[in-house]
Amino acid sequence: MGHREDLLEGAKRCLLAKGFVRTTARDIVKESGTNLASIGYHYGSKDxxxxxxxxxxxxxxxxxxxxxxxxxxxxxxxxxxxWSNIIGTMRDPGSVWRLSLEVVVMGDQVPEVRDHLSRAQRDGARGLVALLMGGREEDVPERDVDTLGSLYTTLLMGLMAQWAFDPERAPEAEQLTEGLRRLIDSAAVTTPAAAGPDPS
Structure with a gap:
């Protein structure tokens, strides 16, 4: 591997061990066996x-x-x-998802990271829509990204928070699915008030 790849792999290890805020450029250099100048040359900045x-x-x-x-x-x-597969990735105390929560909580301290990930979030939402609804990511309409994608992203963020904060009580996929089923059933019931006045 060249310095660019070495830096990337070293940065991954540092992130999992220390998180965004506590990782320094010197940590990455030490972990990757490169030098400080390589970070600026290949990536522009540590963030x-x-x-x-x-x-x-x-x-x-x-x-x-x-x-x-x-x-x-x-x-x-x-x-x-x-969602069972996704939740499975959240069980590890060293989960990648904890890094996401760090950006949410400390975003002002890592603005370049926050802005970069904010732009990538839309692609993530598009991927979730394709995975759950079928089809190719590139074919997902923008309206679906804005609606279904936003819903799935919100669910993902909520799960990350719950699994980080209280993993013993965090929901499993079966509970989420049953909640969704009950919500669908409830929404399908048309009450007289919702149906409007009797035309007769």
Whole structure:
């Protein structure tokens, strides 16, 4: 590997061990066996390097997301299967998702990282829509990204917070799926008030 790849791998290890805020440029240099000048030359800044390293860590989880997915596109069975896979990645105390929470909580201290990840979040939402509803990411309409993608991203962020804060009581995929099923059933019930006045 060249310095660029060595830096990236070293940054990944530093992130998992120390997080964004506590990782210094010297930590990355020591871990990667490179030099300080290499960071600026290849990535522009330490924060840009850390953002890229984080994105690659998250992309590495996509194989877990996609693995052993059951159920028809858009079905409750598929919902349960996908979220079960995602929750499985949150059980480890050293989970990549804790890094995401760090950016949320301390975003002002790592603005370049926050801005970089904010731009990448839309791509993540698009990927979730394709995974849960079927089809290719590049074919997902913008309206679906704005609606379904936003819903899935909000659910993901909430799960990250719950699994980090109280893993013993954090929801499993079966609970989420049952909650969604009950919500669908409730929304499908048309009450007289919702249906409007009797025309007779």
């Amino acid at each position: 840009a390097l850390l953002a890229q390293a984080y994105l690659e860590l998250v992309e590495g989880l996509s194989e877990v997301f996609d693995g052993d997915v059951r159920g028809a596109d858009g079905s409750l069975e598929r919902f349960a299967s996908v």
